[in-house]
Amino acid sequence: MLRTVITATAALGLAAGCAPDTSAPVKVSALVLNSNGEYAPQEVELRTITDIVGLKGTVADLHGGARIVLDPEDQDLATAETPESFAAALLKGEGHDVKASYIDQGGVLWPADFHTWNMVTTYYSLERAFDYFQNVGNIPAADFKKPVTTYYFPEFVLKQVDKNPMRDNALYFSVMEAFMVLPFDQLQRAPLAINAGIIAHEYSHRVFNLKVYNGAAFPQALSLWSATNPSPGANILKSFDEGLADYHAYGTTCRSTKGCDTRFLGTSFDGAYEQLAAARDLSVTNRCMTATLYNQLYGQGLDEFGQGGKEYQVGTLIASALYQAGENTGQREVLMRAVVAAYNDPDPQKPGLFQLSQQYLNNQSQFTLAVAAGAIISHVTDLRLKEAVCNELMDHLQIPRDSLVGTGNPHLCPASATPGTTCPVLNTRG
Numbered sequence: 238m239l240r241t242v243i244t245a246t247a248a249l250g251l252a253a254g255c256a257p258d259t260s261a262p263v264k265v266s267a268l269v270l271n272s273n274g275e276y277a278p279q280e281v282e283l284r285t286i287t288d289i290v291g292l293k294g295t296v297a298d299l300h301g302g303a304r305i306v307l308d309p310e311d312q313d314l315a316t317a318e319t320p321e322s323f324a325a326a327l328l329k330g331e332g333h334d335v336k337a338s339y340i341d342q343g344g345v346l347w348p349a350d351f352h353t354w355n356m357v358t359t360y361y362s363l364e365r366a367f368d369y370f371q372n373v374g375n376i377p378a379a380d381f382k383k384p385v386t387t388y389y390f391p392e393f394v395l396k397q398v399d400k401n402p403m404r405d406n407a408l409y410f411s412v413m414e415a416f417m418v419l420p421f422d423q424l425q426r427a428p429l430a431i432n433a434g435i436i437a438h439e440y441s442h443r444v445f446n447l448k449v450y451n452g453a454a455f456p457q458a459l460s461l462w463s464a465t466n467p468s469p470g471a472n473i474l475k476s477f478d479e480g481l482a483d484y485h486a487y488g489t490t491c492r493s494t495k496g497c498d499t500r501f502l503g504t505s506f507d508g509a510y511e512q513l514a515a516a517r518d519l520s521v522t523n524r525c526m527t528a529t530l531y532n533q534l535y536g537q538g539l540d541e542f543g544q545g546g547k548e549y550q551v552g553t554l555i556a557s558a559l560y561q562a563g564e565n566t567g568q569r570e571v572l573m574r575a576v577v578a579a580y581n582d583p584d585p586q587k588p589g590l591f592q593l594s595q596q597y598l599n600n601q602s603q604f605t606l607a608v609a610a611g612a613i614i615s616h617v618t619d620l621r622l623k624e625a626v627c628n629e630l631m632d633h634l635q636i637p638r639d640s641l642v643g644t645g646n647p648h649l650c651p652a653s654a655t656p657g658t659t660c661p662v663l664n665t666r667g
């Protein structure tokens with residue numbers, strides 16, 4: 238589909254593009270997933286844009302042509318003393334403001350070249366994710382801080398991994414408080430910039446950072462915990478970050494034209510990458526914590542745990558368990574809101590993930606799956622939903638019942654909660 242669109246826009250591009258002087262809301266055409274599962278031009282409204290040519294608004298600020306290098310041997314990085322100077326040292330080339338070009342067709346701005354299609358669609362997806370967290374997640378607008386710098390097609394080099402710039406990825410880079418949408422190479426069916434679910438996944442990392450890491454460029458608990466081996470607390474934080482990013486990305490798809498899509502990675506990752514999409518499909522009901530994964534979660538350091546993407550495996554267990562609880566009780570958005578509320582809550586009766594990680598800062602072995610799951614459970618008020626969340630998490634993550642139900646303080650799950658029987662019982666503690 239995208240190829241057709243590119244051809245069509247190349248033809249349109251022959252006409253002179255204009256630089257309209259407009260302010261929000263602006264009607265534009267973006268590439269949106271339609272009910273046939275294809276990305277096609279659709280008229281949408283950008284409600285937060287302040288500069289349609291530079292693609293700046295209150296949600297994001299797109300920036301082109303930057304060069305960002307993370308090299309362990311870089312002296313500028315080694316001598317950086319603050320998060321700000323570290324971020325500045327990473328940026329080897331500042332790049333420039335982007336310049337989108339449009340053709341006005343009856344009050345709707347049509348992107349006049351490929352990159353404008355890509356960039357407008359990226360901004361639109363970021364705005365939809367922001368809207369989800371504001372309205373479903375109930376996060377006040379002021380909490381989102383400044384518009385997020387979004388590096389569009391930067392040269393991003395991770396020297397430890399590859400001397401060449403990375404491709405085919407989109408990421409939230411907390412160190413720079415920025416999104417990156419990297420150039421594509423293999424993933425041409427729907428580049429990640431176009432995939433709204435993937436952009437929402439990255440936006441969710443931003444929100445997780447703002448709330449669970451209190452907006453820190455170098456999150457305290459994660460930095461401290463990952464410096465030791467094993468690092469169960471760090472592994473659990475990472476797993477929640479990934480799993481909940483998929484869960485919220487799914488939530489944003491439910492507000493889109495196509496409707497709820499548990500397999501939103503599938504439109505980008507087809508062919509050889511299809512397994513990746515299938516492995517994270519939230520609707521799979523029989524995913525279980527295995528003894529091996531459990532031992533790795535509690536017994537490995539973060540580097541080793543991250544090899545092979547085990548944080549995604551645990552994350553998918555969390556996300557699909559929550560998915561089932563929300564769908565089976567018909568309370569999808571209620572649960573999504575409770576999950577966001579669980580990120581940061583100073584109430585000692587129901588501490589958030591941030592508060593719990595601070596509480597166990599010097600003893601990460603106390604920050605167990607049960608404790609982290611407990612933050613979510615304590616933010617669910619409806620009894621039937623709470624019971625469903627408890628049952629699914631106990632079953633799929635193999636959290637022992639007595640760590641969630643019982644005489645302990647607080648009573649996280651109701652006495653009526655009993656783990657589902659989808660998964661074989663592991664002999665675990667924690």
Ligand SMILES: [Zn+2]
Nearest residue numbers: 438442479482
């Ligand atoms: Zn992620």
